[in-house]
Amino acid sequence: AWLEFETDAKNISYVRVDRTRKLPLSVLVRALGFGSDSEIKEIFGDSDTLDLTLDKDVHKNPADSRVAEALKDIYDRLRPGEPKTTDSSRSLLVSRFFDPRRYDLAAVGRYKVNKKxxxxxxxxxxxxxxxxxxxxxxxxxxxxxxxxNNEVMDVLKDYLDRDDFKTVTYTPSDEGVIPEPVTVQEIKVFSREIPDREIKL
Known part of the structure; x- marks a missing residue:
């Protein structure tokens, strides 16, 4: 299973799942269980790229929640023509990316991702x-x-390895692919392009 991320000339972020047609990146985030625009902005911080991406991601079917709609959008790209339900869409994504028998990074892969x-x-x-x-x-x-700089990093490096330093827990929707809360480490910094704008790393 492949996930390819790209940003186009209009500064909109997209994802391709298994080399299919591209979808706005926010569709994948919604499918994981973070359905509202405010949840996505809370996770990724405020940026022009994110705003443009969210504008591109239009809620087409008010009968479905944003999470269910995102799951169905991805399912439609992966299995066009097949009838789509929220459950079948969720189980397809779980089997592609969260089933250790089909998709396992192994110790070396996890090490490389964590290092990056x-x-x-x-x-x-x-x-x-x-x-x-x-x-x-x-x-x-x-x-x-x-x-x-390197001097400041020498002071911070041991703290950055701790599980209780600058961590935030996000709880996904029950409809999404991720069943449990996700804890990430976040530090606010100033953007290099717009020095007075705060961004999250």
């Missing part, structure tokens, strides 16, 4: 939009406005 997405790798060079403090003592580790 690690905040330690992505935070360097950004300016903090919030003060980072030790969760146990309250001691300030890096003040708001600090540029994260």
């Amino acid at each position: 997405l690690s905040l330690k790798n992505r935070l360097l060079g950004y300016t903090l939009a919030e003060t980072l403090a030790d969760p146990d003592t309250g001691e300030v580790l890096a003040a708001k406005g600090t540029v994260v």
Whole structure:
């Protein structure tokens, strides 16, 4: 199973599931269980690209929830012509991406993904939009406005490996593919393109 992500010339983000026609990225996020625009903005932060992508993702069938509609949209791309229901759509996505017998990254794959997405790798060079403090003592580790260079990263690196440092838990809808709450590590920084805009890493 393939997931390909791309952004077009109009700054709209798309996803292709198994090399099918592209869908707005928000359709995949909704299918996972985060149905409302406000939930998606809470997870990804506010950006022009996200706003344009959400504008492209139109709610076509008011009888369906946004999550159910997204599941059916993806099912329609993967199995065109077959009758689609919310349950069949959900089970197809679960079997493609969440069934360890069919889709298993194994230890090496998980290591590579975690290394690529690690905040330690992505935070360097950004300016903090919030003060980072030790969760146990309250001691300030890096003040708001600090540029994260190698010296600052030496102070932060052990904290970034902790499960209780700057984590947020998001709870998906029961209709979605993800059955349990998802905990992620988020740090607010200032955008490199628009220095007064806060973004989440």
